[in-house]
Amino acid sequence: MIIDFKKYPDGLVPAIVQDVATGKVLMLGFMNEAALAKTQELQKVTFFSRSKNRLWTKGEESGNYLLLQEIKVDCDNDTLLIKVNPVGPVCHTGADTCWDEKNTSDNFLLQLEQVIINRKNNPSEKSYTSSLFAKGINKVAQKVGEEAVELVIEAKDNNDDLFKNEAADLLFHYLILLQAKGFSLQDIINVLKERHK
Numbered sequence: 001m002i003i004d005f006k007k008y009p010d011g012l013v014p015a016i017v018q019d020v021a022t023g024k025v026l027m028l029g030f031m032n033e034a035a036l037a038k039t040q041e042l043q044k045v046t047f048f049s050r051s052k053n054r055l056w057t058k059g060e061e062s063g064n065y066l067l068l069q070e071i072k073v074d075c076d077n078d079t080l081l082i083k084v085n086p087v088g089p090v091c092h093t094g095a096d097t098c099w100d101e102k103n104t105s106d107n108f109l110l111q112l113e114q115v116i117i118n119r120k121n122n123p124s125e126k127s128y129t130s131s132l133f134a135k136g137i138n139k140v141a142q143k144v145g146e147e148a149v150e151l152v153i154e155a156k157d158n159n160d161d162l163f164k165n166e167a168a169d170l171l172f173h174y175l176i177l178l179q180a181k182g183f184s185l186q187d188i189i190n191v192l193k194e195r196h197k
Helices: 035-041 108-121 128-135 135-157 160-180 183-196
Strands: 011-021 026-032 046-049 054-057 065-075 080-086
Touching: 026 035, 026 080, 035 046, 035 054, 035 065, 108 128, 108 160, 108 183, 128 135, 128 160, 135 160, 160 183
Parallel strands: 011 080, 026 046
Antiparallel strands: 011 026, 046 054, 065 080
16 A cells, blocks of 8 residues: 655645445545554554644544544545444534434445344343343344244245245344344455455
8 A cells, every 4th residue: 555645745645534334434534654554553543633733543532433444545645545433423523424414324234233233232121132132142043043944935935925024034133143143244245245256
């Protein structure tokens, strides 16, 4: 990765920060060579703050870190694209992004996964999903098995609505199982992408 820090008089290159899961642009900061090195060392995005005149790791006071996933350099080697997993809101105003946009995906499965994560981290007695997590991994895995069998049975019949409903049940419980095992849908997508090469 070659970055032309000398292209700008102050040695600061723009660093566009994007959520790796949703694709939303979260903020814009600036990095010098030291900030980039610190980002790679900590695996947390660190900028050069022009107002503080020092290196500044995003979240160092709030805890709302930007966990580094990937760094890309543009075609002119003078702008960075930093892909992250944000911990909490990104903007100092408390908004998800510095453009006051919600950091949500147009991908419904990713939205559903966030609901499942919330049910896992903030259990509710009224939530079916929370109750599955409370019963443990064996019950979650058993439920996935049951739903898979039901889907196979419906696949052999000609009722499209029942088939689609069983497919939805299996996918929903599969997402729960992934979270119970500490994985995300993106982790599985990454495996499939690697296989596709």
